[in-house]
Amino acid sequence: MNRRQFLKSALFTTIGAVVLSACKKVATQTKNLIDKVSTKKYKALDISVIGFGMMRLPQTDGEPDIAKTQEMVDYAIEHGINYFDTAWFYHGGKSELAVGEVLSKHPRNSYYLADKMPLRILKDKSEVIPTFEEQLKKCRTDYFDFYLAHNINKREWETLKNCNVYEQLTQKKKEGKIKYLGFSIHDTPELLEEVVNTYKWDFVQLPINPIDWKVVDAKKQYEIATKVGLPVVVMNPLKGGQLSTLNEKAVELLKNENPDVSPSSWSLRYSASLPNVFVVLSGMTEMEHVVDNVKTFTNFKPLTDKEQNVLSDAIAIYNSSGAISCTYCQYCTGCPVGIDIPKNFLIYNQYKSNGRKERFIIAYEAIKEENRADKCINCGICKNKCPQQLDIPNLLKDIASLYKDLK
Ligand code: SF4
Ligand code: SF4
Numbered sequence: 001m002n003r004r005q006f007l008k009s010a011l012f013t014t015i016g017a018v019v020l021s022a023c024k025k026v027a028t029q030t031k032n033l034i035d036k037v038s039t040k041k042y043k044a045l046d047i048s049v050i051g052f053g054m055m056r057l058p059q060t061d062g063e064p065d066i067a068k069t070q071e072m073v074d075y076a077i078e079h080g081i082n083y084f085d086t087a088w089f090y091h092g093g094k095s096e097l098a099v100g101e102v103l104s105k106h107p108r109n110s111y112y113l114a115d116k117m118p119l120r121i122l123k124d125k126s127e128v129i130p131t132f133e134e135q136l137k138k139c140r141t142d143y144f145d146f147y148l149a150h151n152i153n154k155r156e157w158e159t160l161k162n163c164n165v166y167e168q169l170t171q172k173k174k175e176g177k178i179k180y181l182g183f184s185i186h187d188t189p190e191l192l193e194e195v196v197n198t199y200k201w202d203f204v205q206l207p208i209n210p211i212d213w214k215v216v217d218a219k220k221q222y223e224i225a226t227k228v229g230l231p232v233v234v235m236n237p238l239k240g241g242q243l244s245t246l247n248e249k250a251v252e253l254l255k256n257e258n259p260d261v262s263p264s265s266w267s268l269r270y271s272a273s274l275p276n277v278f279v280v281l282s283g284m285t286e287m288e289h290v291v292d293n294v295k296t297f298t299n300f301k302p303l304t305d306k307e308q309n310v311l312s313d314a315i316a317i318y319n320s321s322g323a324i325s326c327t328y329c330q331y332c333t334g335c336p337v338g339i340d341i342p343k344n345f346l347i348y349n350q351y352k353s354n355g356r357k358e359r360f361i362i363a364y365e366a367i368k369e370e371n372r373a374d375k376c377i378n379c380g381i382c383k384n385k386c387p388q389q390l391d392i393p394n395l396l397k398d399i400a401s402l403y404k405d406l407k
Helices: 003-033 066-078 090-103 125-138 154-162 165-174 189-198 218-227 248-257 263-272 287-297 305-319 341-354 357-366 381-385 392-406
Strands: 039-042 045-048 050-053 083-085 112-117 144-152 178-185 203-207 232-235 277-283
Touching: 039 277, 045 050, 045 277, 050 066, 050 287, 066 090, 066 287, 083 277, 090 112, 090 125, 112 125, 125 165, 144 154, 144 165, 154 165, 154 189, 165 178, 178 189, 178 232, 189 218, 203 218, 218 232, 248 263, 248 305, 263 277, 263 287, 263 305, 341 357, 341 392, 357 392, 381 392
Parallel strands: 050 083, 050 277, 083 112, 112 144, 144 178, 178 203, 203 232, 232 277
Antiparallel strands: 039 045
């Protein structure tokens, strides 16, 4: 190489290095500019205040849509959401598989994963560990950060005790396969008291939202957990989506106070404002939900007293509409004559929200005849399954009469 060639080559190398370094700097700055959601402390962990509930994933042909879920999860992680919650029953067992597929694209230490023991399907104690091992496999992980006994009610409480569920899961905790052991509950404060006083738990998952706070003892349950020092994960903060739509008058009130935020953001912030809550789960179905949640929880601030009052007024307006407090959780499925209970309640609530008679008639007639409210034979089987303790047969009767009247 002659001198000229040497100088030319050195010049290009220097320019290349400068350009590369500038690109790296821009990339780092761009990364630093990405909005990240706020975190709360759970012991030594920094958990995003908003968690990704994997029970209402986007679907194609009745199955979780992996490509869309991946996109949403990638966005969530990029914006600091680090708590993901799944369960055996979600999407008929497909949520855990979807979670395994999409989260395995991310380093295991970049998120916390919660799963749950399906108490309802356990027949005896020999089924606990194989079920747990299968969940690990489905989720493509060696351990769960958070693991819960799922949906304790009077019947499942007996199952939990008879099948030695707590003892067997505690063993898994000792083996490092569970980091923190808790439970979720949809029942009375009395049962909650019994559960927290029988075993030593690390956390509890409770349904909390501005409607249930007063109507179904959520306040009392939160206070019980707080009194015994159990940090709380909030489920159902939007009451099955009711709090994201409300009704026109309630939404108008919220929009007058702050036109730039969604109705959902009010109720999510409501639960997240409770000091003993460390994460609020939101079942996200569309990218729009993830983006809105990131917006709500970036620089999260608890509701002010004024905001609490505005929300309380909006809830009062909504409650006066007579909507059924169904969360569309689907726990009441399996009606012997095939009534689609959540669907009937959903269209009724939509009618209560928008008052559009023709829409209600069209929606009711779109339900298959055998799944409609008027086919209920009042056997009462569904009543014991409803965590909201709704008088399902009578409510169905009201819906059937409403259709008759409007038609
Ligand atoms: S009460 Fe009606 S809706 Fe409930 S399980 Fe019986 S038939 Fe089905
Ligand atoms: S009626 Fe009860 S069990 Fe059925 S979907 Fe609604 S809240 Fe859930």
